[in-house]
Amino acid sequence: MPRDGGAIAVTALAAVVVAAASAVVVACARPKPQQQQQRARRTLKELARQNILDLTPYRCARDDYNTGILLDANENSYGATISQSVLELDMASLELNRYPDPYQLSVKQLLAEFRGVKTEQIFVGVGSDEAIDLLIRIFCEPGKDAILTTPPTYGMYKVCAKVNDVAVQTAPLTPEFAVDEAALLRAVTPATKMVFLCSPGNPTAVSVPLDVVRRVHDAFDGIVVVDEAYVDFALAARGGGGETACALVGALERVVVLQTLSKAFGMAAIRVGMAYAHADVVQLMNNVKAPYNVNRLSEEVARTALSNLSLYRQRVAQLLEQRDKLMETLRNEPYVRRVLPSDANFFLVEIEHAHTIYLHMAENGVVVRFRGNELHCTDCLRITVGTAEENAKLLELLRATVKGVQDGTIALRE
Ligand SMILES: Cc1ncc(COP(=O)(O)O)c(C=O)c1O
Numbered sequence: 001m002p003r004d005g006g007a008i009a010v011t012a013l014a015a016v017v018v019a020a021a022s023a024v025v026v027a028c029a030r031p032k033p034q035q036q037q038q039r040a041r042r043t044l045k046e047l048a049r050q051n052i053l054d055l056t057p058y059r060c061a062r063d064d065y066n067t068g069i070l071l072d073a074n075e076n077s078y079g080a081t082i083s084q085s086v087l088e089l090d091m092a093s094l095e096l097n098r099y100p101d102p103y104q105l106s107v108k109q110l111l112a113e114f115r116g117v118k119t120e121q122i123f124v125g126v127g128s129d130e131a132i133d134l135l136i137r138i139f140c141e142p143g144k145d146a147i148l149t150t151p152p153t154y155g156m157y158k159v160c161a162k163v164n165d166v167a168v169q170t171a172p173l174t175p176e177f178a179v180d181e182a183a184l185l186r187a188v189t190p191a192t193k194m195v196f197l198c199s200p201g202n203p204t205a206v207s208v209p210l211d212v213v214r215r216v217h218d219a220f221d222g223i224v225v226v227d228e229a230y231v232d233f234a235l236a237a238r239g240g241g242g243e244t245a246c247a248l249v250g251a252l253e254r255v256v257v258l259q260t261l262s263k264a265f266g267m268a269a270i271r272v273g274m275a276y277a278h279a280d281v282v283q284l285m286n287n288v289k290a291p292y293n294v295n296r297l298s299e300e301v302a303r304t305a306l307s308n309l310s311l312y313r314q315r316v317a318q319l320l321e322q323r324d325k326l327m328e329t330l331r332n333e334p335y336v337r338r339v340l341p342s343d344a345n346f347f348l349v350e351i352e353h354a355h356t357i358y359l360h361m362a363e364n365g366v367v368v369r370f371r372g373n374e375l376h377c378t379d380c381l382r383i384t385v386g387t388a389e390e391n392a393k394l395l396e397l398l399r400a401t402v403k404g405v406q407d408g409t410i411a412l413r414e
Helices: 003-029 033-040 105-115 127-139 156-163 181-187 210-219 231-237 279-288 296-307 310-331 354-363 388-407
Strands: 122-125 146-149 167-170 192-198 223-227 255-260 273-276 336-339 346-351 380-384
Touching (some): 105 122, 122 279, 127 156, 127 192, 127 223, 127 255, 127 273, 127 279, 156 167, 231 310, 310 388, 354 388
Parallel strands (some): 146 167
Antiparallel strands (some): 122 273, 336 346
């Protein structure tokens, strides 16, 4: 190889080597598109909304225990208020291949008659929980507005508010579980869009008089939600007399009343709840809801139950009779500190070592709800009234548990 030619060849080779090396360097420094994508990928934590990451989810009764005698979720232990025949549904006439009626008119016509309102003043949803969420989404601006609740109260108001990035203000009930109207109005700020009143309250079982609702409505220029999930029991206890807050709906534009088929109607499984409100509010709810929110089977079962109310009346009467009997028995038990009054199908009982008693009973087949961590509810168990047999078992296990705690055979637990 000539010298010069060799030098040229070496130089060329070096250039190739340098070029190749720098190509390697460049290739290493600049990631391939796929690698680049991987590196840029965000974690779920980065993707999820901060208020959702911060959320303390609703803890329902069944998250803790779901077997045994279930006296923990304020259901109707006597069962659904429908006759057996509804279970033999005519599948052909149900037309399950078609989407259901988006506005559940057949159910609304029966509800309108039942509660003395117009069909356009009724919203039907997937439980009243759907209505709570919709109302907050409709009326509250995320990151800006607030709802106001009256603790101790139903936990879903707060959870729905937090899901929607809406603040929660509070005006606690008095120790007797009455609405403290002055405190409530003091707690209202320009951000407050809605006030939630629960009547009868959960867990308090105390009703809010309609006069209080009227006064709150008049003094506050936001939406007043009256959650009447248990109102059927309160009405029946007054001999069917008295009014639900539905009586206010025609006159007061900013009142929304929530009711449900989950409690007195004994149909928690079908997930049907109602909101009664001014037609314009119902229109907003219809605009925001999912198109076919209530499924056809639930609609049919609801329609059947509402077509004949005799079983509903009978079951409510049975539950009230059992409630009064059970409360009276408990009042006479030496270990019971207090049995609190009730307008619903459940009540609070104050007992020393309530948490240990609750845990031991649940592990031994009778599940009630420990509410001792709620405001004004220290050492309280919330007991849903069951059938006569269930209540007898509850009493038997409660007595045995208290005895075990007292004689030290059942250890105290946190
Ligand atoms: C006060 C109150 N409101 C609403 C609900 C929810 O009812 P639904 O089953 O209709 O969603 C409950 C359920 O326990 C409740 O206690």
